Amino acid sequence: MIKRLLDEVDLRVGYRTFLRGAADAPVRGGASWAYVLGTTTVVLFLVLLVTGIALAIFYSPSSTDAWASIVYIEREIPLGALLRAIHLHAHSALVITAFLHLVRVVLWGAYKAPREATHITGLILLVLITVFSLTGYLLPFDQNAFWATKVRMGIVGGAPVVGELQTRILLGGNDIGNLSLTRFYALHTMVLPLMFMALVALHLVFFRRHGATPRPKTSDADAERATERYWPKQAAFDGVAALIVIVLVLAVSSHHPAPLEAPADPAAAYIARPEWYFLFLFQLLKYFHGALDVVGKVVAPTVAMLFLAALPFLDRAPVRRLAARRGVLGVFAVGLLGMAVLASLAVRADARDPALAQQRVRAEREATRAKLIAKDGVPVEGATFMAANDPLIRGERVFWAECASCHPLEGVEPRKVKAPDLTSYRSKAWLRQVLRDPDSRRLFGATKVHGMKPLTEASEAELARLVEYLHALRGTPAPTAHAAGVEALLEKFECAKCHDFEDDYGLDGPALLDYGAERWVRNVVENAGADHLYGKPNTMPKFMGRLSGRDITAVVAFLMSLEDRSAVGLWPNVDEPAPTPRVVPTSTAAESGG
Amino acid sequence: MADAHDRRTFLKLVGGASCAAGAAMIGVPVATAFLSPLGKDSVIGASGFLPTISADAIPADGSPVSVAIVVPRPRDAWSALPPTEVGTVFLRREQERIIAMSTICPHLGCKVDEDAANKRFRCPCHDSDFDLAGAVLTGPSPRGLDRLETRVVDGIVEVEYVRFKTGTPNKVLA
Helix, strand or coil, X not given: CHHHHHHHHHHHHCHHHHHHHHHCCEECCCCCHHHHHHHHHHHHHHHHHHHHHHHHCCCCCCCCCHHHHHHHHHHHCCCHHHHHHHHHHHHHHHHHHHHHHHHHHHHCCCXXXXXXXXXXXXXXXXXXXXXXXXXXXXXXXXXXHHHHHHHHHHHHHCCCCCHHHHHHHHHCCCCCCHHHHHHHHHHHHHHHHHHHHHHHHHHHHHHHHHCCCCCCCCCHHHHHHCCEEHHHHHHHXXXXXXXXXXXXXXXXXXXXXXXXXXXXXXXXXXXCCCCHHHHHHHHHHCCCCHHHHHHHHHHHHHHHHHHHHHHHHHCCCCCCCHHHHHHHHHHHHHHHHHHHXXXXXXXXXXXXXXXXXXHXXXXXXXXXXXXXXXXXXXXXXXXXXXXXXXXXXXXXHHHHHHHCCCCCECCECCCCCCCCCCCCCCCHHHHHHHHHCCCCCCCHHHCCCCCCCCCCCCCHHHHHXXXXXXXXXXXXXXXXXXXXXXXXXXXXXXXXXXXXXXXXXXXXXXXXXXXCCHHHXXXXXXXXXXXXXXXXXCCCCCCECCECHHHHHHHHHHHHHHHHCCCCCCCCCCCCCCCCCCECCCCCCCCCCC | CHHHHXXXXXXXXXXXXXXXHHHHHHHHHHHHHHCCCCXXXXXXXXXCEEEEEEHHHCCCCCCCXXXXXXXXXXXXXXXXXXXEEEEEEEEEEECCEEEEEECECXXXXXXXXXXXXXXXXXXXXXXXXXXXXXXXXXXXXXXXXXXXXXXXXXXXXEEECCCECCCCCCCCEC
């Protein structure tokens, strides 16, 4: 019954002839695992195509919405985060299989006449694969996407004569914005896939015309004799190889989600890094300065591609044995080795870069926070606006720009510590430390504000009650010393001699009315040297008038949040040595990328 | 010979099964995405009673007024929008009561207008006419204009703005 139906269909569309043509395609030299790289690359392309379409039905290529739509995919779409991860890692896998395919072609001399056209279409496909990645990288429109694309546009724009024209065409204008996203999106999802499919078709037509190139040792005559049909043996090899790669991609994807940083922000500098497979080019950029810089940017990659394209014309003898082609293979090997060395140098340099390590911690915190506030919907002004105006994100950016050059925080120390460590600022542990040892190097010992007597003879219980009281002063209403039952203690340790607990009256020490409340912290930020605060010995700049009101509000919100940050470096007990700083920030973060 | 045949069958099976397994693994997240977010509302507008105009502003003679329904913070997938007009309703006095009627034609969802000269409502799309109480006078509409719940809080008329399915003789929440 089904067979009759299929017969009738075949009579009209002739699918059996078509399938037989594919199944019976001769595989020169017989089925081999070495032949699976091409098919696997095509299968990975198909994976990218379908996952890309699935992402495209949610993605919105606009500078206000792009980031938000990605967060939506990750949060609201079941398996959406996995989908993104597959799309990312399948491309990495495709870079690997395509690259291994090229290595095999070079080793086996598969580029030799009459296969020049197959070889050159293959190289163009390799270029398209990198353009896919360059265009796709911008689309999430997070910090990394934005700053990496900035650098890349710098590279494109640095080309002599046509540089400016090139960036204008690519970006759809003078800077990265809505028109860049629509353009990159159209290229990434329409133009490039169509070009890729057309070129794969051409590559296959040329391949079918000349057949596979057998192992270097196998003579053409032997290869002809050993020829098998594609179906079923080579098909089974291809199927198993593709399945293994898909399983690997899924395994990696389920453990390593695609990263998403805070929304792109031209006002918040970020050290961008390219994909792992571009690290060698990125490293190369570091070595060419001034007028030579075009060598790293343009000349070296172009020469490498031209060398590969010229292989069939440089290595013309029909012999394919490795020993007979030492020159060409030697150059190729040196090239590969160079890439590997450059990439590992880049990885090593980054692993040792304290600025990068510091940024990673901050970027992760910003990203987590941005995604959290996006839950309530991203305002029409866009994700960048949303993140930049969030007090915690903005406040932390202000802190690192304005405060971190004197105050240590969470293991990050300035070159010269000139102010108290604000790790877990306002927490009970922090207050306890101030009472026990106010002049320690990590507190006021670093400043010119001195004179408070350490409460060395206070018992643990007394200390705890005082800490409790100081911690409660921020409340509304703040407890009186009488209500808190600490009158006797304040008397005993002579606290009220220097600190006013009932008013903003400046004695020798700061007034502690509403100590630790938003107003108190704001007063310190605005003018720590005020009479009722640290007075004359204070050296902290007056930030009122120096920072905008919005920035002060933000940094105060950030300082207020430090108490609850369980993440890093809680204040140690007084007897424990201070933790050694993990990282030392450099003054300005160099922007670089591949 | 039988061996060679078995081997071929095995290879065919392996080839076919690998393709099917690979396609299924990628197919599941892709298909899930295509079908999402089926169970959830992507565009979220009004819920509960929304304030409109002062009750004093509704004519005592029973003639209708058309007022906008403003949702304070609607959501559209990832966007949180500023206060947005999502539709209009007719308010009028019916004896002592204040009633609200949706301006969405129950026929196919066009916007119904007031025809003040003829003291009736009229849908311009397919010529359905309704009297001031909302009942169908002429035309294809399967039911009268949909009444909405109202209440007066501190002198302000609040309307519970909901939508109903069009094309059905009974009011069914959309």
